[in-house]
Amino acid sequence: MKIALLGYGRMGKNIESIALNRNHTITLKIADANSDYNFSDADVAIDFSVPSAAVNNIKKALDAGVPVVSGTTGWLDKYDEILDYCKSKNGTFLYASNFSLGVNLFFELNKKLSELMAGFTEYSTEIEEIHHTQKLDAPSGTAITLAEQIIKFNNYTNWTLDQPKSNEIHIAAKRIENVPGTHEITYSSEIDSISIKHTAHSRQGFAMGAIIAAEWIKDKKGVFSMKDVLNIG
Numbered sequence: 001m002k003i004a005l006l007g008y009g010r011m012g013k014n015i016e017s018i019a020l021n022r023n024h025t026i027t028l029k030i031a032d033a034n035s036d037y038n039f040s041d042a043d044v045a046i047d048f049s050v051p052s053a054a055v056n057n058i059k060k061a062l063d064a065g066v067p068v069v070s071g072t073t074g075w076l077d078k079y080d081e082i083l084d085y086c087k088s089k090n091g092t093f094l095y096a097s098n099f100s101l102g103v104n105l106f107f108e109l110n111k112k113l114s115e116l117m118a119g120f121t122e123y124s125t126e127i128e129e130i131h132h133t134q135k136l137d138a139p140s141g142t143a144i145t146l147a148e149q150i151i152k153f154n155n156y157t158n159w160t161l162d163q164p165k166s167n168e169i170h171i172a173a174k175r176i177e178n179v180p181g182t183h184e185i186t187y188s189s190e191i192d193s194i195s196i197k198h199t200a201h202s203r204q205g206f207a208m209g210a211i212i213a214a215e216w217i218k219d220k221k222g223v224f225s226m227k228d229v230l231n232i233g
Helices: 010-021 051-063 076-088 101-117 141-153 204-217 226-230
Strands: 002-006 025-030 044-047 068-070 092-095 124-131 158-160 168-175 181-188 193-200 222-224
Touching (some): 002 010, 002 051, 010 204, 044 051, 051 068, 051 076, 101 181, 101 193, 101 204, 101 226, 124 141, 141 181
Parallel strands (some): 044 068, 068 092, 124 168
Antiparallel strands (some): 124 181
């Protein structure tokens, strides 16, 4: 498979290493938003760029008829625009806030616990996420996904990084050197606390998941998620 890498930071380099080990070829590496694009040899594009470049990267790949897998966060206010653009181009697009197999299983666990806790209003809910100091956005896309899942089943209407109101989930976003990613959801009452937690030990799981998604999406049309790739949920 021939891959165009849109974004060549730490994740891009991890993806490149795993792709080469799986006998794929990197035909294009875009290091910044102003780089030239030539998708003529690409079977699929993988976008792990920066929020300010993601929408442009994705649209250019779709313009060229190349399926896109995107893991860039911080641009999701334009997500519906990208979905409409993909459909107008009869293209292929897959976005995930996290490509790790473990995190996607964690999403399913979070949904189930949210359902179970729905009737117990004496518990307050908080999310803590910790990432490396180079991560540009806060909270993480994964933390936002977790919060949105909880909101769907409970009386919360929003999440916040600030002091929460009664209808808000507080997300504590911390940046610590060399932490690939940790997410913990805690339900607390005066009597006890219930927590679930996912800890990434390296970026390899994220990079491998992105490659698996690219392999899966290569010859398909439409809009997909990691639930489709992993056949879970």
